[in-house]
Amino acid sequence: MSVKYGSNELLNTILSGSNDKSVRLWDVRSGKQIQVFNGHKNYVWSVEYSPFVIKNNLNVICSGSWDNTIRFWDIRSNKNQLHIIKGDAEDDGRIICLKFILLKKKEKTKNDLNLCYGSFKGPIRIWG
Template identity: 75%
Template sequence: MNTILSGSNDKSVRLWDIRSGKQIQVFNGHINLVYDVEYSPFIIKNSNGISNVICSGSEDNTIRFWDIRSNKHELYIIESEKTDRGIFCLKFIALKKKEKRNNVTYDLNLCYGSNNGPIRIWG
């Protein structure tokens, strides 16, 4: 993958081509500045085939998931606690399950840090 993501004070998430330095896509929907962006391990099937998913964390207390091929709408929104006062960092981690189910030994979780201090795990 020859792309890089950026979050901005203008409330947008942007996808850039590393080789050309040109913007490929812009994702709008946050209502406050975007502190962190992350490539997610998820992929989706849509009318254009298979597409990767990215996510972004904002001072608006939301984490938004985006289809990398479309900037029309968010795929999903997580709203954090109002006391968090913004999402400042995101990281996908695999945590070992206590019991092996369906031949799967790990759960994929999204961890995020807030301006108020707590680190939360979603998944």
């Protein structure tokens, strides 16, 4: 359902989201699966490498699903799920796309990193 190519220290990896409800991390060079992340209750429509630093860890990925959740996963600690964001059941319906965006603040020295997501019923939301 979705793929994303890694960068920086996760170069040569690909994330995939599937209709089997899983998120998988692949090694491009060997073509082999590195890890599988389970927890979604429905199709995984979107995957993204997260630039957020969570508990001093830069190796976080996130996934958006038809189950109306966004899940954050730690790829270094044995598939730990770090956090879940639940979409608004009435207004969103399902999560279908994710994108990290940098929003400029009025102050020239600070920017905010936010997660933008699109939903099946139309609303686009910004979290962060």
